[in-house]
Amino acid sequence: MKKNKEDIALLCRLDKWLWAARFYKTRKLASDSIKEGNISIEGKTLVKPSSTIIPNNIIFINNDYMRRKIIVKELPIKRESFNQAKKVYLIVEEKSSEVKEYFERRLLKKSQENKKEKN
Numbered sequence: 001m002k003k004n005k006e007d008i009a010l011l012c013r014l015d016k017w018l019w020a021a022r023f024y025k026t027r028k029l030a031s032d033s034i035k036e037g038n039i040s041i042e043g044k045t046l047v048k049p050s051s052t053i054i055p056n057n058i059i060f061i062n063n064d065y066m067r068r069k070i071i072v073k074e075l076p077i078k079r080e081s082f083n084q085a086k087k088v089y090l091i092v093e094e095k096s097s098e099v100k101e102y103f104e105r106r107l108l109k110k111s112q113e114n115k116k117e118k119n
Helices: 005-009 014-020 027-036 082-088 098-118
Strands: 039-041 058-062 066-072 089-096
Touching: 014 027, 014 039, 014 082, 027 039
Parallel strands: none
Antiparallel strands: 039 058, 058 066, 066 089
8 A cells, every 4th residue: 555645744753753853862862762761652661763653642751850741743844943843842741850950959059169169
C-alpha cells in the first residue's frame, strides 16, 4: 500500500520530533535518551527512537534535572529557530528535581561568597 503525502505529513519519528522541537541538540542525543528509557509516549514504557508520533500525543521527558509532560501540537517539517519550535508543543506539567534545586542553591551560595570576598 502506497503512502500519500498527507499520511506522511501526519507521522513523525520521535527522535526527529524531539530534535526539531529543540529538546535535544542532536538526533543522536535524542535517540540515546529514548533508548535509556527517559522518554515515554502516553505512558508506554517500551519506546523506540523510530516510534511514530501524531498531534495530540502526550510525551513524558525525564532527565536528571526535569520531569516534563508535553502535548504535541504540530509535527515540524524541519528544525527551526527556538521561538518557532515552541509552537509545536505545549508543556502541561514541569517539575524540577531535588538534584537541580540542590545545585542551584550551591551555585547561589558560592556566588554570594565570591562577591563578599571581592569587597
